[in-house]
Amino acid sequence: MSAYPLSVAFLWHMHQPYYKDPFTGINVLPWVRLHGTKDYLDMVKELEDFPAIRQTVNVVPSLLQQLVEYTENRASDRFLEMTLINPSDMTDEHKHFLLENFFLANWDNMIKVFPRYYELLAKRGFRYTKTDIVRVARYFTDEEFRDLQVLFNLCWIDPMFRTADPMLAELVARGRHYTEDDKRLVIDAQMGILREIIPTYKRFAATGQIELSVTPFFHPILPLLWDTDCARIAMPRVPLPRERFAHPEDAFAQIRMGIDYFEQTFGFRPKGMWPSEGSVSEEVIRAVSREGIQWVATDEEVLARSLGRALRSHEGFLTDAASLYRPYQFDSVSLFFRDHKLSDLIGFVYSGWKPENAVDDFIGKLAQIRSQLPPDRPFVVPIILDGENAWEHFRNDGHDFLRGLYAALSNDDRFRTVTMSDFISEHGKGETLSRVHPGSWINANFGIWIGHEEDNLAWDYLSRTRNDLQKYANEHPEADLTEAWNALYAAEGSDWNWWYGDDHSTETADVFDELFRGYLMKVYQEIGMDAPNMLYVPILLEDRNVSPDSQARGFIYPTIDGYVTSYFEWFQSAWVDVSRSGGSMHKSESLIAAMYYGFNPGHLYLRVDPLTPFTDLSEQITFSINIMQPRRCKIVYRIAADGVAELREKTDNQWRTVKTLSHVAAKDVFEIEIPFADIGAKEHDDLHLAIDIFRTVPDTPTTNGGESMERCPFRGYLIITVPTEDYEKLMWY
Template sequence: MKTIQLCFLWHMHQPYYTDPLTGSASMPWVRLHATKAYFDMAFLLERFPEARSTFNFTPSLLLQLEEFSTGRVRDLFLEYAQRPAADLTPTEKAFLIRHFFSANWATMVRPFPRYQELLVKRGVDVQGQDLDRLARQFSTQEFLDLQVWHNLAWFGYGSLQRFPRLAELRAKNRGFTEEDKQEVLALQQTAIRQIVPMYTALQEREQIELTTTPFFHPILPLVIDSEFTRRARPDLPLPARFHAPADADAQVRRAIDYHTHTFGRAPAGLWPSEGSVCPELLPILGKAGIRWLATDEGILYRSLQMADQAWNRHYHLYQPYAVGTAEQPLTMVFRDRDISDAFGFVYHKTTPESAADDVLRRIRGLAYDIPLENGLLAVILDGENPWEHYHDGGERFLSLLFRAFEQDGLPIGHGIRVQLNTVSKALEAVPPPQRLEQLHSGSWINQDFKIWIGHQEDNRGWDLLQHTRARLVDLTPSLAPDKARAAWNELYAAEGSDWFWWYGDDFDTDYKQEFDRLFRTHLRNVWTYAGVTPPDILNQPLVEARMPQGLDLVQLPLALITPTLDGMVSNFFEWRGAGTINPTPPLGAMWKSEGLFTSIFFGFDREHLYLRLDLDERSQTRQQHCTADLFIGSGIQQYKVSFALAVEGADTLLLSRADESGLYRDRGSYNTICRRKILELGIPFKELGIEIGTELRLTLTVSEHGMEIARYPHHSPATFNRPGDDFEATMWRV
């Protein structure tokens, strides 16, 4: 029988927020995720004893769970939550107004009437100068209710079922007492204490496998030698060379030791931080006793390219590979990017039933197509952040998925079966049939390290890290063992990837300045533990001021255009003056690679609206299964222009209009569309009933197998007016 081993690997990670010198943490995410994702996932597996999964816990997360469960560390948010509402200072009230709505509003605020009421009173777009004024408008009872709801909303389905009192408090909704609040915080502490025992018990009955990551989640190839950046990106400007293979070894060995101490068993597998690998990493892992590691399919693709092997995804991706040496054998597994990313970015937009059906459809299709008698399909993703976007925390979706494998796997027919398994057990059934002769140096994001090095802010951070490390090397022989250990621990914390993730212009967050401060705090602590005054440069922020999020995503048209709709760039001037929508991922807390378009243009003449899509050639296979909808809003009217992205499907477009119930009714099909090198289309304004001067709102969405996977612009529609005869003269005057 042909058997495909399906392996889920859920990566649980938080950076090290703790300042050991003060015994406090500024950020609440370990504590809040603990009562939701960490607790929920273990609770769900307890209900499905035949379901198998692999969980990867970073030691920096496990250490903080231990700190919180023993009460050694409290975060700033917890301190403000514990404060009696009647005793809050004006500064503390402003802090609550600013930060205690930090949750997914659609799934964790709006479902609860009192929490939503408080958000409406505060407003959805609050500037720093408004906080004091807004805080004065809230009563003591409202602040108390806010303190409770900020923590109560973060409990997931597992803790709600384990602790029925939480459901009673949610039903109470408002008018909480200080005793209610302390009860919520006490249950939070109880849930945190149960997490490690829950996962340990699942491990002991062989239902799950527990794996690790280098201790503080560093990008190990850059720690080994920052010059490895040039292998994938020779164009990037780099800081002074950072070369510390001993630190990479220490991050791995300390991770294994702490994991063994926590769970009573050494890990066999490792997820390298952000899937970052290089050949020089393999002997470090082999010597430490690691038997397998995983990364992204893009790394496999680039590695096979290096060996002049033609890429056959169905054949190459769904098998493990031998790497390392005969003395230190290692196995590598590569994640299916499409399915893995769909869990985080697509399935929360649809129903649990549709999401589960889609996963099973993909798996069944692959089971037929994989040309191997024994294959391995790895689905690897963040195990905590996605569930905030699911209205029930992902409970029904995952339940439907696990239930499909309860009876000895998923039967496909024709002698094919898919079996859910841990990675180590799957590798026993599917040993690597071939050796990977070359290994590309890169991460799961674009198969390079650009996120963490190359920008001015990144490079300044690496220079500070290098300077601090060099000084610590000099001072270590003169330090007492405990001081040396503490100083090196803080240096390793500063090597974590999360600080560099937020430097540069790749991503943005409201907490960017805080991540910068935490990085410099860890570096300052190195000097302090070493008995030396930290240099003043560590007091100076690295982050630069930039435009507010989203302002650079849309550029409006500057001139009238009348392109020839032939799917070709007929001449340079054809689209000159058109507006643009930036197709790159939005700044945010999760990275998403859509890879569909390299450019998006829109524009108009006096009678028509035009759209041009420059399709990314690298995603041609995916485009065959995608459809696009161009939504055009005007006042209360909403139109939709639907078309396929596939070459053979882009010869007609369908226009429809939303009725009063929001249902779209067909208005007709048109052949004013063509796809060849590019995709171009046009729609007459008269078919949209749009008069000159009317404001239009434009949004483009892309769906795959009926599920939305991308939206442009990412945050809000492109807004402009239908041009009149004086449009260009007006733009010229401007």
């Protein structure tokens, strides 16, 4: 019999990306609010019934900030706004949004428990296209849309709270026929739950039942901020970005910001850290040591690489349990290494088991580990995983499994649960580790965040933006650049590159892409510079090129007067559905209805149709036609400029007018004629272009003379091939 019970150290990592649109301040996705009501509070309150259970809760400061903003009525999200609209006031666009997005919940465990909700899902259809949504929306009543609004938000409230709150319990029991007052009740209940999270964490931390630990502020991959070249240590042949990103000062900034915000929120400084994605390197550990962090956790494979020997067989069986289940010390920081197998059983496997069978299996595996360890020394098994994402795959949001597991551990003297700091204080920091392999919890490398063409492009964009910001800061030492640096730090978060490349997929990859590029654009806005055209082009390869919805069928020779003079004037042109290329960010109302382009052997013609005639708009409007290929240039036209557009080229880092174009007008529509020769385009060349529309703002520092209103297409750019003389003959056949 061992003199020591086997210590089990749970760490639940609470994290969501930074969803705030950098221009509107609205959260583009609702997952902070919804995981807040389903996961963050109940995971700690569950411990009230299990006083012997001690564990660590790791919180990301950027998540905390978003939660605080919701509780102080300083945050909203598009899903919340759509919830609050009375169905009788909804437009078709609102209805389509609800049908596309308000079934984003686990169908088996969150939707089917509400018969009415599943009925509405079946009516919407389990598989659908945009056309299906438009068609089926006509058959939904206002009452059905209201029930959908209520049930979506209700299903994202944890069963613990739906049962304990009599008013919520009544809504669950009724199941349908909800009112606007019922909807308000659900949202008020959500906000009440969010307001409890931080006080509850403080209360449990004060008793010592939980330890609160931290992650760098915006969840960056610290070793890659330190030096992207470190990726080659684990992956010697990995393609790297064109420009090396090496900014230890940014890693320090993210660490300090995270610790400072944690202290501001909870009133004390954290002792421990789960670095984003368990990503460590020797330089990073030394850095967190300088900031007072006493322990760090990462993955067992990082330990194996650091020791230079395997800890498991090829079949996954432990071969060196005594080396794995204890802390090590590097530069005075204790390092804990998660049991990858046990952690992943909870995260990815047990959801498909009966809760009692999963508990028995887990306890059995702990007993097996204990039998492999020397009886006269203390050991600890770190179980580390997301604290929110697994539970929607369990029935009853995982409560049956967790309560069974906590009860079993509480009543079995072979085991005890501890926090990381508990174990260090009782048994010391561990023996010294001579080296630390740079890697993450995934494959002990950084391949998720660097190496793929999309990942590397994101790093290049980040490098260029940071270089421009630093140059501006050096030239303007008196400038307050707090917001610019915050935007850059947000872009350094790991979540954007999680979705780049072919490692992961999501229906909202385009939203993450827009957020990343949006934060970089925000940097340029803050320093009064135009964002480079590259930032308007999606990094997602499948979204970069926008094809017209109908091809140009022949040459056109329109009259450039700002009016559609004749139906046949643009009959042979190409048409682009601008709504199809629309984005999720900083665009509350669309200005543009359609875009057309056409050509003849010597000229390109562009036309933009507004929802309201340009002559009726109160703002002063400027068009900027950005041509990226074959020659970098842009054509700028201000409506008040009496029919003259300026062709500009960049020399000595300044945009200079090299020619004026007189065939341009903006009245009912915007039209312009552009000679191919003026933009250096010849037959067979591919033109890459997009049109930016700006609103004139007095005293604006941007070189375009205004703030961006819209871009056509919103994502990417049009590719227009310069026609040959026999284009019409080729199209005829």
